Amino acid sequence: MSDAAAGLLQVGLLVACLAVAYRPLGGYMARVYTSESDLRVERGAYRLFGVDARADQTWAVYARSLIAFSAVSMFLLYILQRVQSHLPLSLGLPNVESGLAFNTAASFVANTNWQSYSPEATMGHLVQFAGLAVQNFLSAAVGITVAIAVIRGFARSKTDRLGNFWVDLTRTVLRVLLPIAVIGTLALVAMGVVQNFSGGHEVTSVVGQAQTIPGGPVASQEVIKELGTNGGGFYNANSAHPFENPNGLSNLFEIFLLLLIPVSLTRTFGLMVKDKRQGYAILGVMGTLWAAFTFAATFFEVRGNSLEGKETRFGEWASALFASSTTGTSTGAVNSAHDSFTPLGGGTALFHMMLGEVSPxxxxxxxxxxxxxxxxxxxxxxxxxxxxxxxxxxxxxxxxxxxxxxxxxxxxxxxxxxxxxxxxxxxxxxxxxxxxxxxxxxxxxxxxxxxxxxxxxxxxxxxxxxxxxxxxxxxxxxxxxxxxxxxxxxxxxxxxxxxxxxxxxxxxxxxxxxxxxxxxxxxxxxxxxxxxxxxxxxxxxxxx
Amino acid sequence: MRQFGVAARVLLVFTVVLGIAYPLVMTGVSQLLFHGNANGSIVKVNGKEVASDLIGQAYEGAQWFHTRPSAAKYDGKASAASQYGPNNPDLLKLVNERRAQVAQAEGVDPSQVPPDAVTASGSGLDPAISPAYAALQVNRVARERGLSVAQVQQLVKENTHGRALGFLGEPYVNVVTLNAALA
Structure with missing residues (x-):
């Protein structure tokens, strides 16, 4: 099969998978955010939180709750990094320096996952799975709560109430993100992604050289990194690392995960404003932009024919598709080095972010x-x-x-x-x-x-x-x-x-x-x- | 201020659920269901652990298949790309040097050297090379090992992976498992 035919089929399969998930997931999320009843586990949680689940908030209280939650999150994440050397499973790594700890805490709470650090040399397992990965869930959920509140702004009338931030947050985590993450983790491990707590495994190669095979609970973090459009790699090479993204199938699955919720939310929107066509229209705009930028990135990279910064198993097509999807979704995971892209290919990724992260x-x-x-x-x-x-x-x-x-x-x-x-x-x-x-x-x-x-x-x-x-x-x-x-x-x-x-x-x-x-x-x-x-x-x- | 108290309690509960229970349970289930994958797909030769079949290594010596250039020098604890811009003169110089080296080592014209042989990967741990680069190395490895070209070609074939599902990603040859088969 020619590269172009395979590349186009790859895009086709991605779009088909999203189309299949669109109605069920979008409809499910609409029910999650309009349902009047709580799960038993949620009722228990609200008692622990001290939250009245039926008390809707004004926009100002909703915003204050969100800011308070993000501030507390940032504080805890900062502290975790600063005392890392005293925590278990830290692989002997020192405390993270204050400037870097601030940057990283801000980054993960803001759903950015910009990484000024090289994870292998900076973050122990505990900070990754009990700090960074927790924010991968929570910052993604925070973004969804805002979208739901804005939808309610259109859907409701003559009220000053937008819903309850704590309820929206809890439902997003327990009913949407966590179930998909559990299934996705197992799928990724089945494809070859590692999931262990090893600090590194020593092997001696056939030519007699020692090498450390890195470990970590990677799959459970990888899945929410994509699903929550976070993007912070467990390893420095991010999704180019073979343990985060071992083959062509895992690559497409990860791209699917990072597009899944942003795309399906347009269905949720259409259902909640009681006019599905409005959701299709928004999806149409997002899809048009994504398709145009994917075409451009692929065109420039295939024409550039350079594998510097690209993995052999992905090549130009799968690298460009990942690059366009990660920059269109505010994810920021990478399966290739954008710095080494052709000037216009890298420029396409840059311009895609400049649209304000709306495609999708x-x-x-x-x-x-x-x-x-x-x-x-x-x-x-x-x-x-x-x-x-x-x-x-x-x-x-x-x-x-x-x-x-x-x-x-x-x-x-x-x-x-x-x-x-x-x-x-x-x-x-x-x-x-x-x-x-x-x-x-x-x-x-x-x-x-x-x-x-x-x-x-x-x-x-x-x-x-x-x-x-x-x-x-x-x-x-x-x-x-x-x-x-x-x-x-x-x-x-x-x-x-x-x-x-x-x-x-x-x-x-x-x-x-x-x-x-x-x-x-x-x-x-x-x-x-x-x-x-x-x-x-x-x-x-x-x-x- | 009330919101801060709620926020702290919510964060605490979710840290226990998402930060401790979730990774522990996922690790337990993964270890049970996919023991080999979850632990890094370790390759053994004569009972000794020599590699992960996903993590590339450097193989010096004419009797081995060579992996791609690596910005991480195949250090498993320091994955990295070169980050050279496409027009960086240092990169262009490096590519020309590598092309000349590979052409000389394989006894071919520099124009026959495929792009993956002269460029560093995104991870610095790429275990794979293109089928074209593997084919280029067959004669040398067969000669150095006293094997027939057909025998080596057969080994290359056994370690060649097509595109996933026939169209995802690119075909590649896994150098780690190929060299393990030669050892």
Missing amino acids: GGTGTGLYGMLILAVLTVFIAGLMVGRTPEYLRKKITAREMKLVSLYILTTPTVVLVGASIAMGLAVARASIFNTDSPHGFTEVLYAFTSAGNNNGSAFGGLSANTPFYNTALGIVMLLGRFLPIVLALALAGSLAKQQPVPVTQGTLPTHKALFVTMLVGVVLIVTGLTYFPALTLGPLAEGL
């Missing part, structure tokens, strides 16, 4: 990010015809537009300001590895784009474990995560209070091809215009 985006974040861009689109359409815009029967007034504008401006601002400061400081420029060309600037731009959009992948040549980058990227990750969340929840609160307006002849239908096309255009133009100057200095200067 991270767990939850992708959906609410896209819904906010949809609001912007109906606003622009409303301006064209001189009518008050509305989306899903909610009026988009000045208050909503202020929140939407702030949301859209936040991430590009932190990314571009951060990258500019870095390029202005000699100490930050000194971290660049490929100093020969515009590629060096791309390393810095990629780092801040990845952090600000909570992706976590890297042009790995950049030496990021320095006080400057650990601090700057840590702050950028936190701002890029929590400012948009607060704005999205505020928007949801404002929408939920409204009385729905009747659909009239003048209402712009938001489930048809025209709107899908407009929304694709808005995503590309809004981000294109924001980042185009920066892209011309980096990948475009190098690649054209």
Whole structure:
């Protein structure tokens, strides 16, 4: 079979698997978030937590709960790293230095999983499975709760209540993430991923050389790393490491996992707003963008025909498909070194993150990010015809537009300001590895784009474990995560209070091809215009 | 402030469930059901553990099949890619040097050297090479070991993996198991 035929079949199988899972999982999640009854184990949990499960929260209380939870999470993760040497299963590794511990705690709580460290040399097993992997679950669940709250903002009317954060969080973990993770772990081990607590296994090769075969509870962490669109590798090479991703089948399974929830949530959305076509339209926009970027990444990498930084068992096609899916979902796991991609192939991955992680985006974040861009689109359409815009029967007034504008401006601002400061400081420029060309600037731009959009992948040549980058990227990750969340929840609160307006002849239908096309255009133009100057200095200067 | 108390309790409970119970149970079940895989798919030669069939090694000497260049020097505790940009002059120089070396070692024209033979992998632990690079090495290994070319070709064939399901990933030759078969 030719490379191209195999590559296309690979994409085809991925899309088919997602299509099969779409209705059952999307419908299941809709029931999870609308059900009035709790599982017995959940009732026990709420008693332990001291939470009244039937007490719905206003957007402000929902946001405060979320921020409090993330703050406490970050604190615990920081402490765990700082006392690592005293903990069991730490493989004799020292305490993590404070700047790095801050960066890593911020990174995993913000669902970014940017890694300034090399795990093999930094993190013992205990910090990985009892600290980092726990946040892989919880930060993903936090993202989903926000999406659900925003959906309720559209679905509910004349109320100031968006649901209960603790209930949404608990249900996400126990009913959605954990069951899939359990099945996925066993599937990955069956494919060859390791799952043990060994600190390393000594072998002597046939030529007499000693080698340490690394160990760890990898599969159980790998599965949630992809499913929760986290991306932080158990090993330094991430999903290029044969123990994280042993073959072509595991590779496709991991890509499937990282797309699964973001894609299926559009179904959940359609069901919860009682108009499935709205979910298809959003999925159509996400799918169009993902397909276009996957095509571009594959085109440039196959044409480049370079295996530097790529694994033999994956080659160009499977590496490009992974790269496009990981940058479109805010995952940031990598099965190949993006720094060694062709200028335009790596530039495609960079530009894909710049869309704001909406194609289809991270767990939850992708959906609410896209819904906010949809609001912007109906606003622009409303301006064209001189009518008050509305989306899903909610009026988009000045208050909503202020929140939407702030949301859209936040991430590009932190990314571009951060990258500019870095390029202005000699100490930050000194971290660049490929100093020969515009590629060096791309390393810095990629780092801040990845952090600000909570992706976590890297042009790995950049030496990021320095006080400057650990601090700057840590702050950028936190701002890029929590400012948009607060704005999205505020928007949801404002929408939920409204009385729905009747659909009239003048209402712009938001489930048809025209709107899908407009929304694709808005995503590309809004981000294109924001980042185009920066892209011309980096990948475009190098690649054209 | 009330939210912080709730937050701490929720985090504690989930740390026990997701951070302790989940990995322990998953490890127990994996060890039971997939003992070999869960422990790194260890390869034995004459009863001695020589490798994991997923983790590449360096094989110096003309009587062995060679793996790809590695930015990690095949250190199992330090997986890494080179991170060279595509136009980095150091990379271009390295690739040219490697191509000349491989061409000389195999007695072929530099233009016949496949790309995986001159580039470092993403993990630095790639156990595999392309079927083309394996074919290039057959004559040398057969000569050095006093085996027939057909015998060595047969071993290469036995250690060649097609694409998963016929179309996922790329075909490859597992050098670790191939060299174990030669040992």
